[in-house]
Amino acid sequence: MSNGQWEVVGKSKKSQNGKIKNKEEDKKSFKNGPKLEDIIPHSQIKSFYAGMEIDDDRKPVNKNSAKKKKAQEKKAEPPKQKPPKTIEGALEAIDPNELANIITTNKVRFSNAPLVWLKEVASFLNSKTQIEVDDPTFSNYPSTYPLSTLPPEIRTSLENVLQDAGKANAQLFFDVTLTALANDISRGQSVNGHRVLLQMLANDYPEFCTASVQKSASLRNSYQNRPPIGLSLLWAFGQGGLTDFSVGLKAWQELFLPIIELKNYSKYVVVYLSNLLDRFAKMDNKVTLEQFLAMCDTVNAKRNGLPKDLSSDLIKQLSKFKDMYFSRSGNKLQVSFNQIMKKLPNQFLSGSTLDPYSRVLVESLVNCLERDDSCNATWRQLFHRCSKQSATLLDFINNNWAEVSPRLKRKSLKVTVTEYKLVGADVLKGKKKDETIIKTTKICQDILDRMTSTRRFPWLWASFLLLVSIGGLVSYDVYRVGGNFPKSATGKVLKDLGVLEHSQRAWQKTLSTSARGYLWVETNAPIYYAQTLEVSKPYIELSKDSIIFAYKKSLILYGNAKDYVIEKTPVVLATIEHYAPGLVDNVKGYASSGYEVVKKYSNDYYQFTSDYLKTKVFVGEWAPEILQNKTQTALNVTREHVTTYFHWFRQQVSLYSEIP
Structure with a gap:
C-alpha cells in the first residue's frame, strides 16, 4: 500500500472462508477435533460400539469376523495330546530314539565323563515322568514297580549305558542319585527317573545299597523329619533286598531299624521285614546264630516302643526268622541252646505270664532239643545257673505235651526231667522253700507220669x-x-x-x-x-512227614556228595596224572574196552539163553500158552476152594455158636 493502492497478501491455496486446507492441517484438525464422548452421552457409548472390537491401532473392528478368524486358526492347529496320569503311561510315551540320541550325543561330547551321561539320562527321565506320587514306597504295587513297567527298548538302552559306564562309575552314580533324590523332592521337582535308575542299579548290583551305610544313614537322618523324603530313601535302600537276602537284612538292621519307633516309619519298617522273610523263606538262605541272636535282641529292645499291633507283627517276623534259622542250622545246636536259654528272663513264666517274645525263645529251645538230642546234656549242665528258665521250658513242654512230645526223644527227656526233679528235691531240703522249685517238681512228676503211662501189651x-x-x-x-x-x-x-x-x-x-x-x-x-x-x-x-523229611535230607546229602565228587574228581585225576602220567588214559581205555566186551558177551548170552528156552524148554506141555491156561485154571480152582471153605467155616461157626 506504499503507492496508495491496496495489495493482495499471499493466500493462494486457502480461501478466506476455509474451504481449502492442506493435509497436515487436516490431520491436525482430525486429531484435535471433538471426541465422541463430547457429542454422545456416556450411557450410549457402549451400545454405539456393539459388534465392534478395537484393534492394536485403536480402530474399531468387526467382532464377528474376529471370531471367525480365531476359529479358523484353531482348526489349523494340531490337537494336543493328553499328558499321562501314571508312571507306566509316562514311560510308555517316551520315544526310544530320542533317548538313544541323547545317550549317543553325550557319549560323543563327554567321552571321558560317564557320570555326565548318566546324569543327562536321569534328567531326561525326570522330565518325561512328571507324575505326582502319593505313596513313595509303592505299597499297593508289586515289589518291582516301577521298573517292571519299563518298555523293553527303553530298558535295554538304560542297561547298556549303565554297563558302558562301568561298575565303579555306576556305584558313584548310585550314591549321587540318592542325594539328588532327596534334594529334588525337597525342591518339588519330579524324581521318578531317579527312582527307576536306582531300582535298576540295585537289581544288577544289590551290594550298592549297603556299600556306604554311614553316608546313607547320615542322608536319612538329614531328612527323617520329612516323611516323603525319608520313605523314598528307605525304599531305595531296600531295593537290594529284592535279589539278595543278606543285603536286604543288613539294610533293614542298619538303615531301617534305627527309626522304627518314629510314627511315620514304623509300619513300613515292619512290612519290609515281613516281605523280605516271605520272599526268601523257601530259598537256600542260611541264617547264622549271630544273626538270629541279634534279631532277638533287636526285637526285645524295640517291641515295647511300638503300638500293640505292630509289636505283635514284629514278634511274628521273629518267629519266621527263627524258622529260617533252624531249617538250615544242621544238627549241632548245643551252643545255640546255651545262648538262647540265657536270653530267657530269669523268672518262672507260665500260662499268661509267658509273653509272645519269650514264647518264641522257648519254641527255639524245643527246636534245639528236637534236632540235636545232645542238647539235653547241655540243658542238665545249666540247671543250677538257669533254674527258672529251665522251669519255664518244662512248663511249656507239659502244657503243650500233645504237640511237643512227638518231636522229642523220650528217653533223653526222661533223664533230664528226672535229674531236674532230684536237683529240686535237694534244694527243698533247705530251710527256705522256693515256690518255683515246688511248682516245677510237680511239673516234672506230671511229665514222668505221662511218659510212663504207655500202652500195655494186649494180653x-x-x-x-x-x-x-x-x-x-x-x-x-x-x-x-x-x-x-x-x-x-x-x-x-x-x-x-x-x-x-x-x-x-x-x-x-x-x-x-x-x-x-x-x-x-x-x-x-x-x-x-x-x-x-x-x-x-x-x-x-x-x-x-518224618519219612518225607528224611527222604529230602537224603537227597540233599546225595546232592552234596555228588557235588563234592564232581568238584574233587578233576583234582584227583590231575594228581594221578602228575605222579603216573598216562595212567588215567590207560584206565579209561581198559574200562571202555572191558565195558564193550561185557556188553557184547552179555548180549550174546542173552540171545543164546532166550533161543534155548524157546526151542528146548518152553515147548510141548511147557509152552507159554499151556502154562498160562494151567495157571488160570489153578487160580480158578483155588478161588472155588477158598469160597467153599469159607461157606463151610461159616456153617461150622453158626453150628458151634448154638452149643451151650
Missing part, C-alpha cells in the same frame, strides 16, 4: 488169637479123619492120657466159645478199627 487179644489158632489146628486134625474126634491125633493122645471124655466136652465148649467170639469180632472189629484209625491218624501223619 486179652493175644490170648483170644492163641485160642483161635489152637482151635483151628484141632479142627483141621478132626476134619482130616472125617470128623471123628477119637480117631484124630489129638483124640488118640487124650485117650492115652485118659481124659478123652473130658476133653471132648472141653473141646465142644471151646468150639462154641470160639464161634461166639468170632461172631463178636466180626461184628465189632470194624467199629474198633475205625476208632483205632482215628486215634493213630496224627501219628501216621507224623511218620509220613
